[in-house]
Amino acid sequence: MAKTKTVKxxxxxxxxxxxxxxxxxPAAAKAAPAKAVxxxxxxxxxxxxxxxxxxxxxxxxxxxxxxQKGKDPNLPEATLLFLYEQMVQVRExxxxxxxxxxxxxxxxxxxxLGQEAATVGxxxxxxxxxxxxxxxxxxxAAMMRGLSLTEAINQLIGNGADRCKGRQMPCHYTFKEGHxxxxxxxxxxxxxxxxxxxxxxxxxxxxVVVLGYLGDxxxxxxxxxxxxxxxxxxxxxxxxFCQNNQWAISVPISKQSASETLAQKGKAYGMxxxxxxxxxxxxxxxxxxxxxxxxxxxxxxxxxxxVTYRRLGHSSSDDPTRYRDEAEVKAWEKKDPVDRxxxxxxxxxxxxxxxxxxxxxxxxxRVNDAIAAAEKNGPPADETLVTDVYAHxxxxxxxxxxxxxxxxGRGVNQGAFPL
Amino acid sequence: MTATQQKAxxxxxxxxxxxMLEAITDAxxxxxxxxxxxxxFGEDVGKKGGVFGATAGLFEEFGEKRCFDTxxxxxxxxxxxxxxxxxxxxxxAEIQFLDFIYPAFDQIVxxxxxxxxxxxxxxxxxxxxxxPYGGGIRGGHYHSQxxxxxxxxxxxxxxxxxxxxxxxKGLLIASIRDEDPVMFLEPKRIYRHGKGEVPLGEHVxxxxxxRIAREGTDVTVLCYGAMVSVCEAAAETAAQAGRSVExxxxxxxxxLDEATVLESVKKTGRxxxxxxxxxxxxxxxxxxxxxxxxxxxxxxxxxxxxxxFDTPFPYTLEHLYMPDEKRVLAGIEKTFVW
Numbered sequence: 001m002a003k004t005k006t007v008k009x010x011x012x013x014x015x016x017x018x019x020x021x022x023x024x025x026p027a028a029a030k031a032a033p034a035k036a037v038x039x040x041x042x043x044x045x046x047x048x049x050x051x052x053x054x055x056x057x058x059x060x061x062x063x064x065x066x067x068q069k070g071k072d073p074n075l076p077e078a079t080l081l082f083l084y085e086q087m088v089q090v091r092e093x094x095x096x097x098x099x100x101x102x103x104x105x106x107x108x109x110x111x112x113l114g115q116e117a118a119t120v121g122x123x124x125x126x127x128x129x130x131x132x133x134x135x136x137x138x139x140x141a142a143m144m145r146g147l148s149l150t151e152a153i154n155q156l157i158g159n160g161a162d163r164c165k166g167r168q169m170p171c172h173y174t175f176k177e178g179h180x181x182x183x184x185x186x187x188x189x190x191x192x193x194x195x196x197x198x199x200x201x202x203x204x205x206x207x208v209v210v211l212g213y214l215g216d217x218x219x220x221x222x223x224x225x226x227x228x229x230x231x232x233x234x235x236x237x238x239x240x241f242c243q244n245n246q247w248a249i250s251v252p253i254s255k256q257s258a259s260e261t262l263a264q265k266g267k268a269y270g271m272x273x274x275x276x277x278x279x280x281x282x283x284x285x286x287x288x289x290x291x292x293x294x295x296x297x298x299x300x301x302x303x304x305x306x307v308t309y310r311r312l313g314h315s316s317s318d319d320p321t322r323y324r325d326e327a328e329v330k331a332w333e334k335k336d337p338v339d340r341x342x343x344x345x346x347x348x349x350x351x352x353x354x355x356x357x358x359x360x361x362x363x364x365x366r367v368n369d370a371i372a373a374a375e376k377n378g379p380p381a382d383e384t385l386v387t388d389v390y391a392h393x394x395x396x397x398x399x400x401x402x403x404x405x406x407x408x409g410r411g412v413n414q415g416a417f418p419l
Numbered sequence: 420m421t422a423t424q425q426k427a428x429x430x431x432x433x434x435x436x437x438x439m440l441e442a443i444t445d446a447x448x449x450x451x452x453x454x455x456x457x458x459x460f461g462e463d464v465g466k467k468g469g470v471f472g473a474t475a476g477l478f479e480e481f482g483e484k485r486c487f488d489t490x491x492x493x494x495x496x497x498x499x500x501x502x503x504x505x506x507x508x509x510x511x512a513e514i515q516f517l518d519f520i521y522p523a524f525d526q527i528v529x530x531x532x533x534x535x536x537x538x539x540x541x542x543x544x545x546x547x548x549x550x551p552y553g554g555g556i557r558g559g560h561y562h563s564q565x566x567x568x569x570x571x572x573x574x575x576x577x578x579x580x581x582x583x584x585x586x587x588k589g590l591l592i593a594s595i596r597d598e599d600p601v602m603f604l605e606p607k608r609i610y611r612h613g614k615g616e617v618p619l620g621e622h623v624x625x626x627x628x629x630r631i632a633r634e635g636t637d638v639t640v641l642c643y644g645a646m647v648s649v650c651e652a653a654a655e656t657a658a659q660a661g662r663s664v665e666x667x668x669x670x671x672x673x674x675l676d677e678a679t680v681l682e683s684v685k686k687t688g689r690x691x692x693x694x695x696x697x698x699x700x701x702x703x704x705x706x707x708x709x710x711x712x713x714x715x716x717x718x719x720x721x722x723x724x725x726x727x728f729d730t731p732f733p734y735t736l737e738h739l740y741m742p743d744e745k746r747v748l749a750g751i752e753k754t755f756v757w
Contacts, residue, residue: 131506165539174538181505182538186529192495193530196502196510203458203484203508210502222522226495233490388540389574391598394627394674 057307058287059277063335065343073286077350083124083281084345085359087116087338090140092363093149097156100371101170101316106156110171112137114279114311117337118243120144121284122306126211126292131179131201133194133212135187137243137310139171145178149370159377165388166380188218191227191240198231198238198295209295210238211288217248219262228303232269235300239291240266242303243278245310250323266303278308279337282344309335383413434616439609442584442617443473443549446591447511449620451481454509457595458485461496461513461549470515471551471610497523497548501531504546509595517552517604518561524569531600532575547594547601553645553695554727554741555608559734565644565696565727570602571672571705577601577626578672582647584615586670589624597626606645613648629676631683635665638689638754641680641706643669646693646742653747662751672702677709684710688719689754695741698726720754 060071075083094111101109112119115137123132123141132141143152151163155173158166163174164182174182181197183190194212201208218224219242231238244262246253259265266273272294276287284306291302309332313320320329345351382405386397402412437445451457459477461469465488468475477486489496493514500510514520520527527548534544554563570578579594579601581587587605594601632647633654642650647668654664667683669675684690690710692703707722725742733740 133502163539163541164537167539168537172537174541176538176541182534182542184529184533184537186525189498189526189530192498192526193502193505196499197506198502199499200503200506200508203503204456204506222494223498223526226492226498229490229492230495230499384539388536390535390577390674391543396674396677 057275057277058283059280060283060286061277061280061340061344063340065340065345065347067282067344073282075282075285079124079285080345080348080350083120083285084338084341084351086120086124086140086144087281087341088359089363089366090116090120090143091338092360093140093143093152093367096367096371097153097170098312098316100156105375106153106170107158108170109156109316110136110314111312111316112140112310114309114332114337115243115245116140117281117341118241118278118284118306118308121281122211122213122239122241122288122304125285125288126209129179129206129208130292131181131194131197131208131210133181133190133197133210134173134183135190135213135215135218135243136171136183136185137215137245138213139173142173142175142178142180145175145180147173147175147178147180149366150373151175153370153374154377157374157377158380159374160380161374161377162380165384167384188214188221188223188227190214191218191223192230194238194240195227195231195234195236195301198236198301199234202237207296208237209292210236211292212238212240214240214242215248216242216244216246216253216256216262217251218242219265220256228265228269228271231301232271235298237295237298238301239288239295240301240303241288242305243308244305245278245308247310247314247320247324249314249318250320252324261305263303263305269303271301271303273303273305275305275307278306279335279340281337281341308337381413382410431616433620434618436614437584437588437617438611438614439581439584439587439605440471440473440611442588442615443591443605444475444477445617445619446588446595446622447474447477448480449588449622450509450592450595451477451485453621454595455485456508457511458487458503458508459511459513460487460489460500462489462491462515464488464513469513471607473549473551473605474513493519493521493523494526497526497531500546500548501526501534501544504531504544504600505534505542509545509547511547511549511595514548514550516558516562517550517566518564520548520550520566527570527576527600527602528573532573534575535599536575543598544600545598547591547597547603549591549603549605551607551610552604553606553608554732554737555645557734557737558732560732563732563737565694565701567602567604567672568696568700568702568705571702575600576673578604579626579670580604580606580644580672581670582606582609582632582644582668583613585617585622586624586630586668588617589622590626590670592621593623593626596623601626604644608645609648624670626671627674627676628670629679630668630670631679632666632668633664635663635687637663637687638691638751639665639667639680639683639687640691640693640747640751641667641669641703642693643672644695646695649742649744650693650747653744653751656744656748657751662755664751675709677713680706680709681714685714685717688717689751690718690722691725691747691750691754692722693725693742693747693750695727697729698724699729701726720757723750723753725750
């Protein structure tokens, strides 16, 4: 393992001051392709937006979609449109899936309404070879990496075409070709997996960065400490991205932590940290890109706190009106990440009402088609009860299945088992 | 001297007389030379070579990149090992004592064990968790426990326990090459106890294959780990009293070699199960149930469990806690006189 490096840091004051001003500059200079922007940002602003001060919130877009003066990262048009379209798509997908759940067509759903910018902006900042270790609300990442909507819905249904073979509750996608990890429901455990995968990538000499997600609730879990500590000690090439959506089911952030910010927890683990407006896709994209560049050049991990808000319940099983004030929800609706970014694109002439209507129709159609295709698939084969427990199915499991299927009047399809 | 013990200098060509500890080191060294994806890490495993010396020399030969110390965090050790395995390298994580594995329990049972299944086979978790376990070293509660049953109860894990130096090497190499997560539990009481001939270089003992440690006709004793030599000593004494004892050394608890177990019990018609963990819900309870379920018609006496007490592990009185030759003999006798 590489020895722990001393993390280069400017004095706290200077950095806090410098951070928001300097970071987007290189990108602003020329509307260069995203890659070049990373490289330039990496070399010219080593301290970037990461700070050592507590509350500073990195923000580029105002609520009305105006860019703060001199802060437009000037991302290429294709990148901007990709970000917007993905945000709109996941919002529509979310809305429809929640409806399917209400109709009893899927069993459960964990919506991300309000957090689209945080997920889409961070995933888009990576290279496709980089790995993603998601938490509950990053399913959009799998779809951005190429998981088809039909495949996503197969997972939500738990049908025979589901990559998980109907073994997990909804929203537990897996997509290895897209380097999207198949998570568990245990909060925070994926953090040290992300750190370990990044350590492995470095051991192998691969130019791969790992993005690990967590929520505000996870910062209280054992695995947060373990993951952060290992990331810091080994200077693991990863970005640890906390979506602070203010609520862990019914527990507000004030009861989750007495820390002034979650971002500052990075300091204790010896890593740069940054607090970003999670509803500002440009800011999220920019800080994540800088963090990834830092990891890629061997300068270790970054901890990002994206301040956002979970506008709906924790899941389809939750009723948030029992524990939180609607006024709070209303206030966050005004900071809507999609509206804010659309206003920005319109100001730049990259989007219009006509485009919006056409695109929404297209997305609605895409989702409809995907639902129809997914609902055609039957349930998983009986044998999937006992396959994939081990690489090879032990005789004991074959016997257990045969005993039960005999009662159902069915036999085991022996050919279904891997040798 | 039992069959597994041998004096130095008696090794055949292509073998070397080693302790179990040396055999374990040799297995890791062999696989690290063989496969550059294999990495070893844990608390104190680097320059110190591990608190028992199991990783001695690996840091020097393979460098810090492949043999490194970790923070004192079992949860972090196993969590990062899972990430590495998922990514595609082959981690061997050492947990200093099995008694300290509980902070990592969630990672093992919720994550490693379920990785293949929950992802429909997309992601797998081929890793080895090595840990010394068991009593007999005056370790008190927290350096003596036998926690194998927790892991055997978790589908997706393999649980391997060697009882001889040669098996320790062969089973560890098989575990490292295995495509699933393996709990490799090392009976530390016999780490340096009996030496045995160990094949040099490549030596693989397949998982899921029990070993007949001693052939007999009157009663089958099922055991594993440090209990095997205790049972061998008891069998020797029983033989003098005219009881022919067959000893089945399970080697791997999961997957269990049911065929060998049942075949032996059917042959002898009697069964004693010996394990040093607490008796209730221990692995021996599963073995007893298996024998009762699958070959009760062959039994000529009760299935007898000889096990540790249903208490925390004691310090001063561990000799009374641990099954010994006398208790195994008494157990054997119970299958004849009841």
